[in-house]
Amino acid sequence: MAFADLRHIRRDDLLFRRWLEDIEWLGDWEPDHDRMANQAAEVLPPGADMTPMELQGRIDRFTSLLAWPATTAVLSRKRYRNWDWLSVPPIIGFASLDDCRLEVQSPRRYAYRDGGDLMHEGTLDRLVTVWRGDEIVAADVIRFRLEDCEAHDRIRLSELAVLMRPELRRQWDEASAALGLEPGCVGASIVLLSCGAVWSVRDMEQLGRPKRLTRYAGGGRLVQDWELQYLHEELGLR
Numbered sequence: 001m002a003f004a005d006l007r008h009i010r011r012d013d014l015l016f017r018r019w020l021e022d023i024e025w026l027g028d029w030e031p032d033h034d035r036m037a038n039q040a041a042e043v044l045p046p047g048a049d050m051t052p053m054e055l056q057g058r059i060d061r062f063t064s065l066l067a068w069p070a071t072t073a074v075l076s077r078k079r080y081r082n083w084d085w086l087s088v089p090p091i092i093g094f095a096s097l098d099d100c101r102l103e104v105q106s107p108r109r110y111a112y113r114d115g116g117d118l119m120h121e122g123t124l125d126r127l128v129t130v131w132r133g134d135e136i137v138a139a140d141v142i143r144f145r146l147e148d149c150e151a152h153d154r155i156r157l158s159e160l161a162v163l164m165r166p167e168l169r170r171q172w173d174e175a176s177a178a179l180g181l182e183p184g185c186v187g188a189s190i191v192l193l194s195c196g197a198v199w200s201v202r203d204m205e206q207l208g209r210p211k212r213l214t215r216y217a218g219g220g221r222l223v224q225d226w227e228l229q230y231l232h233e234e235l236g237l238r
Helices: 003-022 034-043 050-063 069-074 075-082 156-179 201-206 228-232
Strands: 101-105 107-111 118-125 127-133 135-145 186-192 197-200 213-215 222-226
Touching: 003 034, 003 050, 003 101, 003 135, 034 050, 069 075, 069 197, 118 135, 118 156, 127 186, 135 156, 156 186, 156 197, 156 201, 186 201, 197 201
Parallel strands: 135 186
Antiparallel strands: 101 127, 107 118, 127 135, 186 197, 213 222
């Protein structure tokens, strides 16, 4: 990959993450060119200035990524009309979210100590906490990734699912510990912005360990590869 391509990827990562921080609920958000231009100036390093046309192109690209149905759903208040987003079947002691309030933090830093003296620290891209009175009863962790992938590229999607699974599991575990919640009261999902793929920790946990397959590639040549087709099917990437 050329250096210029890497520079543009890094630029988009900075821009898109900053603009995502500005979205509480997508239904209430409208792109504001002047505001987004000021935010771009905040995060871009010296020498990375863009022309007005380049900036408009990145704003257009960003808003187009938010239009993927699954991405829209993740950033919508409607996601929290029920408990389907939890990482395991609901174990909350009440059935309705009607008596709860929601709070969005984007980003959200956390720190906690484990059973010993080890301090764990990190940052969540987006955290939605569910409050009943003055108590947090559940939370939803959203991780945004910007790897380039086409929606129809089944193999690439499956590969990314395998690569991202440990990160999602770690954020789920650490968010649960930092908030003092049982894992069953915490949801966690990765949003692949480039193609609108959304994978929850429940999806990932159902995959099991990727298998190896042995096949012949012709001419008697033996090849080993990851068996990705079943991942594709399990994640609903048909």
